[in-house]
Amino acid sequence: MRTRRTRLSVVACCVASHIIPEIMASFAHKLIDSLYGLTPSASSAIPVLELLSDTSDIHQFHKFFDEKQFSSVMSVIGNYGNVNKFSPFVISSMQRTAMRWYIRAPEAKRTAIKDSLNRKIEQVLSTPYTVLSGEAILNSNQVSRQPSGDGRQVSGALFTLGAQPETPPIVESSAAAITKSEKILSEVRHVMESFFKSPVILEVQGDADFPPSLREASHEYYYLNDTIISVRTLVDGKILDREDSYDNVFMESGKAEIGFTTPQQSPSFLEQRRRNASAVQGASNRRGAVVNGEKRAVDDCLATTQASHFPPRQRITSLSRMPAITFTQMIVRHAHGKTCWTMRSLDEWPEDFEKTSSIPPPASSLLHHLSTMNGAVKLGQKGKEEDLQRSIRILDTLPAMDLHQVGVLYMGPYQSEQKEILSNIYGSECYNRFVKDLGEPFSLDSEMRNTGLILGKHGTYSYNYMDELSHIIYAVGTLMPNLEEDPNFNQKTKIIGNNEVCIVWNESGVNFKYGMLFKKFQQSAVEIVPYGLNHVLVQIHAKKEVCEWMAMKRVLLPIGRAPSVVRKLTQRLSVASIMHNHETRSSGSENDLPFISHAILRLRKISDIKERNAER
Incomplete structure (x- = not known):
């Protein structure tokens, strides 16, 4: 009866917050203190979470809250984070309500109230789940032992008074159910933690449109910290149609093709001289000074000298002198949406372009450093590129909100x-x-x-x-x-x-x-x-x-x-x-997890893409 009265009282407060929100705002501190002292139970979980969710939209209700009140709200919400006691619907409501109150809090207080929520969840998880309430458990001193009928004595602690518990006990042998609960809580906490770092949910929009003359030169995917990061490079189709490679600047000796020249080997460092050194050298020392009727400078002559300790290499001369406008698209897909950046190269080469000694690396090098980070996994298996692309397209159809x-x-x-x-x-x-x-x-x-x-x-x-x-x-x-x-x-x-x-x-x-x-x-x-x-x-x-x-x-x-x-x-x-x-x-299998939110659906899809497409 007491539990029923508590439930009805909370529902009445919820109705009053809609009809007379200004008056309910004047009782905000008193109401939060009452909820903080309320013992969490399965019957009161949904009314309490609905009340907190509704009052979060009343500006006057939390207008004068300080860090203590916000932390108390998060502690009340955290009481219902025990996945072994409450249903997935309660866990889902807990996640949404916590995220709503986090947005309402001033930025300076958000770290403290986030820590308050995490501490409360850890506390309720570490507390052993007891099927019987304290009032229902009777020890052997209060109830005498009763015969079992076969000559054995049965402990009085096995007999209880009152109604059956609201939630059935967790059977120790049901390891699959416990594992599923742990997975659900892990997903919920990850989604909340990600939202707490950047409390914005981004709408999943389509990719940027590019001119039809551009063609894809490279496309790489990486998985890192439950996000999928991709870098896509596009260049003019005429550049890709050339026989030379876009990414490789050098080729092995003996593989010269059309469009490549074989320059002479570079001289050693001691043979390099400044151009003004030619003024002190005699004509007899200038080997190859006249070629095809044209005079050559000393440095140009030395540039054609062969050195036995340098193996011959071939350099692509066409790409180093041909300006090409490239587009680089970087996309980060995560549980709370999709972020896209597009970068475009310069239209004109800078004045000091002739001084550059090498060609800039391709845009795909933006991701190369990720391979050395803990947890980074490169996606894409040979022959299964289309499967990866299809999975990414399906991910983009899932809304973040x-x-x-x-x-x-x-x-x-x-x-x-x-x-x-x-x-x-x-x-x-x-x-x-x-x-x-x-x-x-x-x-x-x-x-x-x-x-x-x-x-x-x-x-x-x-x-x-x-x-x-x-x-x-x-x-x-x-x-x-x-x-x-x-x-x-x-x-x-x-x-x-x-x-x-x-x-x-x-x-x-x-x-x-x-x-x-x-x-x-x-x-x-x-x-x-x-x-x-x-x-x-x-x-x-x-x-x-x-x-x-x-x-x-x-x-x-x-x-x-x-x-x-x-x-x-x-x-x-x-x-x-x-x-x-x-x-x-539901099939009841361990991997058949219930719906919690669309953000968690995206998180599960990202994990599935990583498991199926990790480079091996």
Whole structure:
């Protein structure tokens, strides 16, 4: 009963933070102190993390926090980092909540609160996990020993009072499950540590476009510290079409080809003389001074002298005198996105170009020093270059932010059939105002990636919302046209029904039920029912297993507060639905890890690329 009251109290605070955020901000210090003293349990984990996640968006709530309060928040979050006790959904919520609060903290205090989180996680991991609570464990002095029925005495510590524990015990023989938990925690901590160093998630964009006349001269990949670094060099196609090599300046003796000259061997150091030394030498000492009727200087004569201790070498003379503009593209792919730099060589050679004694190294040498660093692995196996390129392209399709695609539908008066609901191309005034407050409009012909919306088939524009960690794209049914060649609204069904979550604005007067729309897709829904002109009832419809991962399932709100609450509910419901679908399809193997976040999906893909394509 006490656990239930605690859970309801935390949920009530969460609702109050949405309805009266200014008033809740005045109790910020008191609330954090209460959460800090709360004993972590499986039943309170999700409500506490939802409360902390919601209050992180209230500026007044943490406006006057000092280092102590921020550290207390991180300690509360770290209490739920025990992968052996809490579900992957709790670990996923812990990761997102910690990253949100880290962004809110002033830069000068971030190191301290990061250390506070790490210490708390280490503490909860080092504490032995006890199945029974302290109140439930009874020692042999409190409970007398009972006969076992076969003449043996059974210790009283085996008998407990009260309900069963909230979380089943971890069986020692299940080594695979423990190993999987350790992998999940390692991934989560790595992603958080990487984010703490650079608290920015970069959108994964396409590579830079180059003129069609440029061709790739070299492309190298390295794996280092869970990142893939690549350097790509492009030059004019005419340069690559030459028979000489772009990277190799010298060739072995006896392999002269067209375009190469064989200069005479260089003289020894003692034979080198300055040009003004020719003034004191007689004509008889100038061997080869006249060649083909032309006089030659002393230094030029000496330059043609053969020296027996220098082996003959051949130098490419065409490349050393031909200016070539090169483009160098350096790309760093990591869990939190992709960073790309493009460098271009000089258009004109500098005035002192004739003084240079060697050709600059190719741009691929930017990566050569990586091979000597600990953990650096060069990627690419002979004959499997295309496999590596394909894996890199797949990695670039994975978003770094948590991407949520959410459908939005309007149920008009007396509508209950799916075809009637999909046919709506407009809604009520309250519905239109709600949709506009969900996010910012964007054109479907823009370069925004991973929207799934097609210009024409799905209208001309839609709405999206983006914060520091997540990106929500709304597929609004009333903004999509009704096509004559699509009387069954298959285009709307494909784009809206394939989403994990759908928002349903219900003005039909009919009770909405789970499975009323898109029965084959089994998607979750957030229903919004207007109550008068100023309030709405927001409630969740999903599978029982998914609803158990949601603390706030039903709430009555002022209509102005509804968009922000619905955004948070759709994000959590989307993650819960993805994780539940993964559990139903899971094979149970050690390598079949659950979904935690899109950043961790990228991290796993990077590790997989390294394992499959490491140079051997």
